[in-house]
Amino acid sequence: MQVGIDKIGLFTPNKYVDMVDLAHARNQDPNKFLIGIGQSEMSVADQTQDAVSMGINATMRYIDRIDKDKVGLLVFGTESSIDQSKSASLFVKTALKLKPEVRTFEVKEACFGLTAALMIARDFVRVHPNQTAIVIGSDIARYGVGTPGEVTQGAGSISMLIKADPSIFALNDGHSAYSEDINDFWRPNFSRVAMVEGKYSTQVYLDFFTKTFNDYKKQKNLKTSDFDAITYHMPFTKMALKANRIAVEGQDEETTKKLESSFEAAKQLSRRIGNAYTASLYISLLSLLENDDLSAGSLVGLFSYGSGAMGEFYSGNLVEGYEKEIDKAKDMALLDRRKKLTIPEYEDVFNTALEDPEDGKELVSDDKKGTWYFAGTKNYVRQYKEK
CATH class of the missing domain: 3.40.47.10 (Thiolase/Chalcone synthase)
Incomplete structure (x- = not known):
């Protein structure tokens, strides 16, 4: 029995910085970033996007094309966790309206987290071939404004459905x-x-x-x-x-x-x-x-x-037939929808996102309709909403 990736969904926030602009602002040769680092743009998460909301949005890319009743496992890999105790996956499970019987938890080992989740899901499906698993990797890379690592920041999420007889990618033993x-x-x-x-x-x-x-x-x-x-x-x-x-x-x-x-x-x-x-x-x-x-x-x-x-x-x-499950046009549209920030705008968005909003203050996303976002806290409980 083959087990592997049956669906894959991408999400990245709706703002970005151009590396040429950043290089000029930091008095650097643009080629140091474009060639020396190899980056041309960098997605920027504002205060309304976190690991959870991005994970929801990535999974929403394919959720209507799967049998949700067959999902038996949801594993969330991240190093941008929003709680020291409660798993990010529980917020995602609620937003996706998955059944209560789904086993769900969060895993962490820096950038290895999604691979760990994938291997757990692979083994789960091998034992439960009639069930499927959702695995999510979702993170915001932050090093700070003006730091040496600034050019290697970014934000995004990938969600995958793992099942027997997959449509995209069969994992080898x-x-x-x-x-x-x-x-x-x-x-x-x-x-x-x-x-x-x-x-x-x-x-x-x-x-x-x-x-x-x-x-x-x-x-x-x-x-x-x-x-x-x-x-x-x-x-x-x-x-x-x-x-x-x-x-x-x-x-x-x-x-x-x-x-x-x-x-x-x-x-x-x-x-x-x-x-x-x-x-x-x-x-x-x-x-x-x-x-x-x-x-x-x-x-x-x-x-x-x-x-x-x-x-x-x-x-x-x-x-x-893996090509039928890949939609490059929609992924390009996802990136092209982003607003290009000036450097002062980027610095303001970045520094604001480092702070927790005042409890009880409702946040509102400026992304397109249908996007999930972090809406603030009520009694310090995180709230997620769909625009």
């Missing part, structure tokens, strides 16, 4: 995992912004990729040339490009060209959205499917990384 207790990136409870050792984190990311990729090939008796594409966790596209260069090192021209071309396809969405932590790998997977011309059966490798640190490499095969 096995994986290669590697973990170490290190401090390349972290966010203490008192801080609304992350702390990072940038160069160190990049090197750990590359080391973990090398270890897990080589181990996976050894386990599966595969060669690099066997992969039709490799997708990566993509906090900024240049970081993943460095991993792809490791993958193609020493390969023949055909393999190198193939994997370089697939990487170009996979980076397109991330280049415009920015860092979405748990969702980043799967934004790159969606971008690959929308921008490359892969045939059914193509072998796609995935490298997931969460600082602190956890790395994993696994693979899957594209399913016949």
Whole structure:
């Protein structure tokens, strides 16, 4: 029995910053951001968008095309949690009107969270083949205005339906995992912004990729040339490009060209959205499917990384007719709806979103009708509404 991704939904907030504008405001050469970091735009979440609301909106992209009665599990991966105790998934479950019998919880390991959720869901469906699972990765990457990490911020969510006999992507058995207790990136409870050792984190990311990729090939008796594409966790596209260069090192021209071309396809969405932590790998997977011309059966490798640190490499095969489940036009419309912020506007939106609204004050979204948003708190209970 094959188990894998049957539906996939994307969401990103309705505001963005242009990297050229940001570079000029920070007295930097724009190419440092456009080429050196590999980003062209960065989605910005205002006070009405958080991990929960983005997760709801991503799932709403496909919820009307599934049998909700078959959903038996909902797992939410995030490092932008809105409560120290209550799971973000419970708010999502209510908004989606899923049945009370659904098992639901939240998982955390930095950017690895959605992969952890996916593997839990895969195993759940294998034991319960007549049920499906929803997994969500939803995050807002914040380092602070004017900080070295500012250009690698962003916001977004990916939601996926996992089921037997999937329509998009069949997961293969096995994986290669590697973990170490290190401090390349972290966010203490008192801080609304992350702390990072940038160069160190990049090197750990590359080391973990090398270890897990080589181990996976050894386990599966595969060669690099066997992969039709490799997708990566993509906090900024240049970081993943460095991993792809490791993958193609020493390969023949055909393999190198193939994997370089697939990487170009996979980076397109991330280049415009920015860092979405748990969702980043799967934004790159969606971008690959929308921008490359892969045939059914193509072998796609995935490298997931969460600082602190956890790395994993696994693979899957594209399913016949997967193109029918992908809607590039709607994803482009989602990005194109965004308002371009001036730098002063961006700084104001960013800094306001770091603060909790006064309890009892109702927030109102300026996004389009049908969008879910955080509407403030009542007696310190978070409220979510559909516009």
